[in-house]
Structure formats: C-alpha cells, structure tokens
Amino acid sequence: MNTNTAAPLSRHRSVWEVRTESWIELVDALSQLANPSHEQTDREARLARLRELTEVLTPIEVCWAYPGRRAFADLCGFIARGELAHAAIVARRSHRMLASLTYRHGSTGAGSDAELPTQMETEREFQTQMRCPYFEVLMVDDLPAEEEESLRRRVRSRRRPDDDFIFDVVVVPTFEDALVASMVNFNLQAVVIGYGFPYRSLYVPELIARRFFEGLDVSGEELPESERGLLLGRQIAQLRPELDLYLVTDAKVEDVAAKAGATFKRVFFGEEDQLELYFSIMKGVSERYQTPFFEALRRYAKQPTGVFHALPLARGKSIMNSNWIGDLSQFYGMNLFMAETSATAGGLDSLLEPTSSLKVAQEYAARAFGARRTFFATNGTSTANKIVVQAMVRPDDIVLVDRNCHKSHHYGMVLAGAQIIYLEAYPLHEYSMYGAVPIRHIKETLLELRRAGTLSRVRMVLLTNCTFDGIVYDVERLMLECLAIKPDLVFLWDEAWFAFARFHPVYRQRTGMAAAARLTEMFQSVDYAQRYAEFASSFDEAAWADDERVLSTRLLPDPNKARVRVYATQSTHKTLTALRQGSMIHVWDLDFKDKAEEAFHEAYMTHTSTSPNYQILATLDVGRRQMELEGYELVQRQLELAMNLREQVKAHPLLKRYFHFLTVADLVPDEFRESHVESLFNIETGWVNLFNAWHTDEFALDPSRATLSIGRSGMDGDTMKNRYLADKYDIQINKTSRNTVLFMTNIGSTRSTIAYLIEVLVKIASDIDQQVADMSTLERRIHEKRVRSLTVDLPPLPNFSCFHTAFRGSSVDGLTETRDGDIRSAFFLGYDEGNCEYLGMDETDQAMKNGRECVSAQFVIPYPPGFPILVPGQVISAEILKFMQALDVREIHGFRPELGFRIYTEAALQRAAQSNAVWTAQLNSQVEPG
Numbered sequence: 062m063n064t065n066t067a068a069p070l071s072r073h074r075s076v077w078e079v080r081t082e083s084w085i086e087l088v089d090a091l092s093q094l095a096n097p098s099h100e101q102t103d104r105e106a107r108l109a110r111l112r113e114l115t116e117v118l119t120p121i122e123v124c125w126a127y128p129g130r131r132a133f134a135d136l137c138g139f140i141a142r143g144e145l146a147h148a149a150i151v152a153r154r155s156h157r158m159l160a161s162l163t164y165r166h167g168s169t170g171a172g173s174d175a176e177l178p179t180q181m182e183t184e185r186e187f188q189t190q191m192r193c194p195y196f197e198v199l200m201v202d203d204l205p206a207e208e209e210e211s212l213r214r215r216v217r218s219r220r221r222p223d224d225d226f227i228f229d230v231v232v233v234p235t236f237e238d239a240l241v242a243s244m245v246n247f248n249l250q251a252v253v254i255g256y257g258f259p260y261r262s263l264y265v266p267e268l269i270a271r272r273f274f275e276g277l278d279v280s281g282e283e284l285p286e287s288e289r290g291l292l293l294g295r296q297i298a299q300l301r302p303e304l305d306l307y308l309v310t311d312a313k314v315e316d317v318a319a320k321a322g323a324t325f326k327r328v329f330f331g332e333e334d335q336l337e338l339y340f341s342i343m344k345g346v347s348e349r350y351q352t353p354f355f356e357a358l359r360r361y362a363k364q365p366t367g368v369f370h371a372l373p374l375a376r377g378k379s380i381m382n383s384n385w386i387g388d389l390s391q392f393y394g395m396n397l398f399m400a401e402t403s404a405t406a407g408g409l410d411s412l413l414e415p416t417s418s419l420k421v422a423q424e425y426a427a428r429a430f431g432a433r434r435t436f437f438a439t440n441g442t443s444t445a446n447k448i449v450v451q452a453m454v455r456p457d458d459i460v461l462v463d464r465n466c467h468k469s470h471h472y473g474m475v476l477a478g479a480q481i482i483y484l485e486a487y488p489l490h491e492y493s494m495y496g497a498v499p500i501r502h503i504k505e506t507l508l509e510l511r512r513a514g515t516l517s518r519v520r521m522v523l524l525t526n527c528t529f530d531g532i533v534y535d536v537e538r539l540m541l542e543c544l545a546i547k548p549d550l551v552f553l554w555d556e557a558w559f560a561f562a563r564f565h566p567v568y569r570q571r572t573g574m575a576a577a578a579r580l581t582e583m584f585q586s587v588d589y590a591q592r593y594a595e596f597a598s599s600f601d602e603a604a605w606a607d608d609e610r611v612l613s614t615r616l617l618p619d620p621n622k623a624r625v626r627v628y629a630t631q632s633t634h635k636t637l638t639a640l641r642q643g644s645m646i647h648v649w650d651l652d653f654k655d656k657a658e659e660a661f662h663e664a665y666m667t668h669t670s671t672s673p674n675y676q677i678l679a680t681l682d683v684g685r686r687q688m689e690l691e692g693y694e695l696v697q698r699q700l701e702l703a704m705n706l707r708e709q710v711k712a713h714p715l716l717k718r719y720f721h722f723l724t725v726a727d728l729v730p731d732e733f734r735e736s737h738v739e740s741l742f743n744i745e746t747g748w749v750n751l752f753n754a755w756h757t758d759e760f761a762l763d764p765s766r767a768t769l770s771i772g773r774s775g776m777d778g779d780t781m782k783n784r785y786l787a788d789k790y791d792i793q794i795n796k797t798s799r800n801t802v803l804f805m806t807n808i809g810s811t812r813s814t815i816a817y818l819i820e821v822l823v824k825i826a827s828d829i830d831q832q833v834a835d836m837s838t839l840e841r842r843i844h845e846k847r848v849r850s851l852t853v854d855l856p857p858l859p860n861f862s863c864f865h866t867a868f869r870g871s872s873v874d875g876l877t878e879t880r881d882g883d884i885r886s887a888f889f890l891g892y893d894e895g896n897c898e899y900l901g902m903d904e905t906d907q908a909m910k911n912g913r914e915c916v917s918a919q920f921v922i923p924y925p926p927g928f929p930i931l932v933p934g935q936v937i938s939a940e941i942l943k944f945m946q947a948l949d950v951r952e953i954h955g956f957r958p959e960l961g962f963r964i965y966t967e968a969a970l971q972r973a974a975q976s977n978a979v980w981t982a983q984l985n986s987q988v989e990p991g
Contacts, residue, residue: 252294377395445646
C-alpha cells in the first residue's frame, strides 16, 4: 500500500466524515468510468483518484462489519481487474445501505456482491429485526478467510425473532487493527480477544496508527503473542471502558481468569463454550440497555388505578374530564399524564428512600459515570451543590471556593455557615472573562492557613470543572498536591457542563470521578509507595518550611494518610438527554460510610422535594442508557463539529474580518501550557495537539466550547445574542461577555445546524460590511470608537477585595487576620433594614475617598460575566467600583440603579465587629495550632 495516499486520513478531523465523503466520491467516480457515453479524456486521472479512494477506505473498512474487510477487498479486486461496471453496482449498493443504515436490519453478506439483506423467513421476523437495536462485536483473531466466514454464519444462525438485539462481527487480525477499530467503530458494544495474534497491522499505515495511539503506552510488540491479549484488553478498557471485554484463551484458563478478571467480563477456554459466549455478549449489552425506573414508569402508566390522593392531574383525569384544556394533552400526549402519581401513593419507588427501581437506576448511573455512588436530583444542580456543601461542611469550617463559581455555591456556604476563602482565577481582561484557579494559588492559600494555625479547620476545596468557557483542570495533579498539604481535604467539582466527558477517552481523564479512581488505585500500589518514599527522602522538614520550594515543587501526598474524598455535581440536562432540572451527584468518598452518609442523607432530605418529578427521573435513567451505548460516538461527533465550525470561520474571508474563535492560546496563558500547544487541531498533525495538551497542561480547553470574539464588529455580546441571533435568526445561545458570544456543540448537534450557523454568521458579517460602507465620516468615527472600546479599552476585571474585619477570621493566637470570612453572619445581618442603607455610585465613590469602608450587604451579580462582583460582607474596592461604572450590561442582580449599592451602616458594622471578636476568641480556644 502507498502510505502517502493515506496521509490525509491521519490529518483529518473526522474519520467518519472521510468515510462518508470517500464513499460518495467512489460511487461517483465508478459511475463515470463505467458509463461509455461519458467523456473519457481524463480517464487516467479518474482511475488514479479511484485508487487513492480505495487506499483511503481500506484501513477504515477493516474496522466495520459492513461491508467488511473481505467484501471491500473484493470490490477493490473488481476495480483492479477493470470490471468497473460490476464494481459500480456493488459500490452503489454498499453506499446506499451505509447511508440509509439498512445494513443494520438484515443478514448483510460479506461476499463479493455486497449482498442486500437476505429474504426473511416470515414478515414477523423481518419486522422484529427492523425494531431491534443493532451493534457490532470486535473479534481479535488472525483467522483464515473460510474460518472468518464460518464465524459470521454461526453468529447469524443464532439470531431469533424474540432477540432484544442483533449483532454482527468485525474480525481484525492484529493488535493495532483492534485498537484503531475500537476508536473508529461506534457500533461496537463488545470485544472478544483471541489467544495469540500479530502486533503490526497489514491494513492500517503506521502514520494512521500513531494518530490513534497518541497518549497510550503501547508496547505490545515486544510481548509474546500469547500475552498480548491481556495488554490489549487493558488498553481498550482505558480507551472505551463502556465496552464489554471477553478473552478466549488456549492457555491455563483458570490462571488467566485469576489475573484478568478485573479487565474482562468473562474468560473462555478455546472453542468449548461458543454458545455461552454468544449469550454473554447479548446479556452484557442487555445490562446496559436496561432502564429500571423508566420501565417501571411505563408499566405503571398502563395499569388501571383508582386515584384518591391529592394530584388531580394523575392519570390525566383532570384533563380528560375537561371541556377546556384538551389542547394540553394534544400538545404533550397522554402518556406524560398517565405516568403522573403522588410519591407517597405507592406503586413506584421513592427518591428519598429508594429500594427498588430508582435504587437500581442510580446504581446503573454510578457504573456508567465511574462513581461509587450516584444520587439523582430533580431540581437542578443548584440544589445538588447545596446538598453536597451542607453534607460536608460544618459551621465555621473553612472552605476554599472559586469566586467565579455558580451562585448556588455561594448561597450554599451561607446555609452551611462556612468561613469562605475566595480563590482568584486568572483573568482574561481582553475578553471580560475569567479562566480557572492556578494550583500555585491554592497551595499558597493552604500554606497561609498553616502559618495561621487554622489548617485543621479547612474542610473543602470547591472548583468548577469545566468552566462555562471550557477551561478544564488537571484534576488529578491538583488533588495530589493539595492532599500533600492537607491529606483529609474534601473536593467538590462542579461539573455542571461536563457530564458528557466520561464517555470520551480524552475528556474522561480530567473528570473528578476518573481522577478519584486513579488516585485510589495509585495510593494502594507498591510503585507509588516507592515513588513517595523517594520524594519524602528528598523533601524534608526544612523543605516544607520553605514556602517557595513547596510552591515550585510537584508535591506527593503520603499514601498512608491521604484520603480520596471526591464529589462531582452534574447538570445532566445541560449536556446529555434529560429534562430540565435533571441532575446527578456522583460520589467517590472512601470515608462516606463512616463520616458522611448520615449527614448526606439529612442534606438530601433537606433540599429534595417530597414530590419529585418522575418524568425527569425517567429521562435521567434513559439518558444514562444512551451514553453507555452510544456516548463515545455522540461526544466525538460533538467535538468534530466544533472543530469544523472553527475552521470554517477561520478560512472565510468575510467572517474573519469581524469574527474569530478564541484558541487555547487566547484562553490559557502560556505559563499554564507546558505543551505550548496553541491550536488543538491542525491539518499537519491532526489531533496530536489535543492529546498532548490534555495530557500535560495545567489547564486544557474543551474544543466544543467555541467562544467567538466579535469586538471588531462594533457589537457587544448582548446585542449579538438578542438583536441578531435570537430575534432575527432564531439561534439560541447561553453566554456572552462584552465582546464575545459562546457557541456550544452538544450530542444533539448536526452538520446541518453547523451549516446554518455559518450561513447566519455570513449574513451578519455582510450586514456589518454594508453598514460600515454606508457610514458617514462622523458615523465611522463613532463606530471606530465603539470597536476600540470592545477590543482595547476594556475595564480590567477586579479581584475579590476582602471581607470587612467585622466578618473576617484570625490566626489561632488572634494576632493576625486571615482571609476567610463569615458570609452567613454578613448575609443575615442584611435582613434587618435598619442595618443597611443605599448609596449611589457617585456617593459611594465620594464616601470611599473620605475614608469610609463601604461594605456590600448582598450579592451583586452582573450578567455577563455572571459571577458575584460583591458578596455580603465584602469591602467595595476602587477597582470594583470602576468596573461597575464601566459595565454596560442590562442585567445586574443585587444592584438597583435608582438606589445604588445596598451597604451596611457604620453602626451595624461596629456591632458586628464586636460579635466577631467574641466568636473568634471562643473558636480559637478550641483549635490546636498547626
């Protein structure tokens, strides 16, 4: 094979797109060549292109059951022998079945004619197979052609009309083929690995193989063939943990099973249990397909019930008996209401005390998302956040919180009575947004608290992963370094916008649950114990006393002391298939049973409705099923569509005049990018930059968050969102800043929606172009001033100032004030109107110049940027005031332009300071220094 012709595949952002477009071009080329009436002057060029297309498709078709490696090889044979008319017929049939997906619903042959589905025995069997979900099983074994075809026939012969699913097999002969197929073929649900097989692929060029193996420790070539199966299983489990893995061995099966049981679902000896293997594959997929609560709800909706509880809508009775609201059932359908019932009426499980279908559904969700425990929430992640905070944080515990986190965390801290230390994310002044919190800053804060003698009171670190703008932490490294300083820290990762990440090998490594699992395994390993011993011997007490050395060293925690206690909250409805307010809490807490279970239960009871919406719960169950069975495909396509969007805008001569998508270099400063990657995808190296950046950098960028800079257009984000995207073109987005708008691809995005967005952006750019061309000299000057205000003269983002001394903590000896603040006392002090007054911006400015400390009595949250500029008890600084004066956004929660800031009176602050001094003395008397 000429590997040069395959190079475009290794550089292409989407193998699936290459496959689709190459088949279209192949059919067209064959049709042209096979038709003698067409002009043949460029016949040699067409034949050369035909050979290129078959060489591009060959390594791809190795990975799929249809048409399959051997059938595609036969097609290539027809072309090589000049039988172009016959090749055109075969190619057209194959492409039609691929495009329509009809190959999923019949016995697709692997023969040279790329057969259409064979005739079903009965119409009932045909209809059954049309309804059955279809999947493919990867068989890794170097089989002769006749054995491979015999295997396919055996699999198809076992199909029965009452099967829940049907599957076909993909047979690959080598280690490399298997790894590539597991990444390319989204139809796969199981992998069967044989006893011995070669390492190097005969079909996939090395250039392409490297593209898929980036970031993997692939070293199987040196192993004996008989040992490659175990390594291959571990590698596929790392890439796609949702796949069921089976091992067929000719060695001592008992010994192999003992070693490989954690990786493989089952180990078989040779050919002796082929039927059991078939049934195991079907059962494994069935386990992931089951949706226990959704199925229970469907059964409930069909059973006759007499309703005597307080829910008139139950069973749709109040609708069916009405002469005036029948349109409600016409719009939603009656099943929605037939499934309504009271949570206390029986018949379905209770969310507050689940014992049956809901309990199992949550266990399945924990399996899918890699958690030890999972809890459903039906009133959004705002409530999920408050549950975790209340469960983990006791009054007066110190919590390190990203100031730019969702407002539910701030309110959760008020309810819990925490002492808050706000952490500062790095600012992106030119785009009026923040990034994420550097590890160095978190370590500095912990060392500060250690010096003050209050480290023992630190309970939790709370961070957003990933941020609205797509900044993602190196979760494992951050937790390692923090645990080295405070080994019993609890981590709460707000992954509201990151639920999809579990189902893609690049994203998964930076999720809270995946990192918690790795840390747990790491701390139990002999290798880590040795690694820590080496670190400890080189990092003595003197080193720990040197703050700069601690800050500049990658710290390792003592595995005998460190506890892995990790919580992740997830807005399932934001990025997966679930109704609004459907969320989950994922838990990996080694001390949950001993230290957290009762408190978590009480917090869950406090914030969870006694009447949860069963329809929301059902979609959480079904959304989990979808991601376990097709999540990898959906997330990969989401990623590829986002990159397509970026490239289209970058290449368009009109669009790039006014717009550009921010790159990783724009959003992550170089000091946090060890890889020095500036673009996550390029035509020369493909996705290698993405793999490198996500593997090494302190902060990575989620490419599916496409932030469009629009400052050069003279429009602010609010105008772009409302006047153009929403009102004129019916395009909906979530977030803007002063000079950006955020477009997010998701698992429901399509190429058509991307095409429409590009079309709209071109129309908007054309409008701007026309408006600029028609401007007078004065209008152009105004426009240029507006552009400058959006691209150059941007107000700097203010840092958190400080809590007023009336609410601030102190060191154990009481001599030094610390940064932590009592937000609860500050919040409730404002409930008494007599403690507060209003000052306009100018009045506040003058009061500050006269030496008064103006202290906010409430949260002040402008949208955008959407985080608290001020919290209760915070001193208003000159920088914050300047930022507020420069803001031109419509929506500012907690600030009334006609009245100004709501601040505490000086007398109220004096009384609060006296109370704080008494409280601090009492608290410090209970805390041991160190």
